[in-house]
Amino acid sequence: MKGARLATRICGVIAIAAGAAGVAMGQAQVAAPAQSSVSPSDANKVAMAEIMRHGSYFPRGGAPNSLLYNxxxxxxxxxAMARDEEAAKAALALHGTPRWEQxxxxxxxxxxxxxxxxxCAAGFRIGADTxxxxxxxxxxxxxxxxLASYPTxxxxxxxxxxxENGKAICTPDQEGILRKDGSYPSGHSAIGFGMGLILADLVPDRAGELVARGRAFGESRRICNVHWLSDVEEGRIVATTVFARLNAEPAFTxxxxxxxAELAEKRASLPVPDCARENAALAM
Incomplete structure (x- = not known):
């Protein structure tokens, strides 16, 4: 359960509560109630249980210690703090814009x-159904x-x-847990940039677009007013370090x-997403 509790805290956003993972696991074992009766909170718990069902690649204690490189x-x-504060002010100017919505x-x-x-970055629809x-x-x-961000x-x-600034965040329902979850480095940035690196490896002809999207994914946390610029930057260092280490894990490779192999077989027939809105938002 200790590992499950830590998992629910990944970069604050998926941190439902200390015991939520256990509740979610229990909910995932029974039939889902009718759609109309499922609250957003309960749906998130079940979704988190599905994510946790996949487990992780590192054995316990096998992740690189972020305190060694952050x-x-x-x-x-x-x-450096003045730079963070200036970037935070610039991010506040984007509140209410399409970039804020993204x-x-x-x-x-x-x-x-x-x-x-x-x-959009891949050029085809990514998901469980595709x-x-x-x-x-x-x-x-x-x-x-x-999880690799948590030692730091x-x-x-x-x-x-x-x-510090008392301004709005893009996920007000998460404010309570975010206040208790350390800002540095950004686990959200680590996740986004790490996924960008994996996808760039899988789709090398779209490597630039995919790494850029992973970077923008982390920048969204700065736009949301929940992370400093240096948090986001060091999250990318976490991702790069973890990705290098993952390549030594046989299960990962x-x-x-x-x-x-899946993409080699299916990519040509996969649906292409409509990216006009996202592209315009990220260009801001």
């Missing part, structure tokens, strides 16, 4: 929205990318931007091979 966050009054979408780490986030092996690979790796998060317990 430096301390910017100190108050430092030039940041809301990127805040959702639950299936199927998370993997679909990369569909690319099942890719979907399973990404969700399993998500656990490793997200728990060590520094950095306050988030909205706690086997799943990469299976996902690559």
């Amino acid at each position: 430096p301390a966050p910017p100190a108050p009054g430092s030039a 940041a809301k979408i990127d805040a959702d780490l639950f299936t199927p929205k998370l993997t679909d986030t990369f569909s 690319t099942l092996r890719v979907q399973a690979l990404l969700f399993k790796a998500m656990m490793d990318f997200g 998060k728990n060590h520094y317990k950095r306050a988030r931007p909205f706690m 086997a799943d990469i091979a299976a996902a690559r």
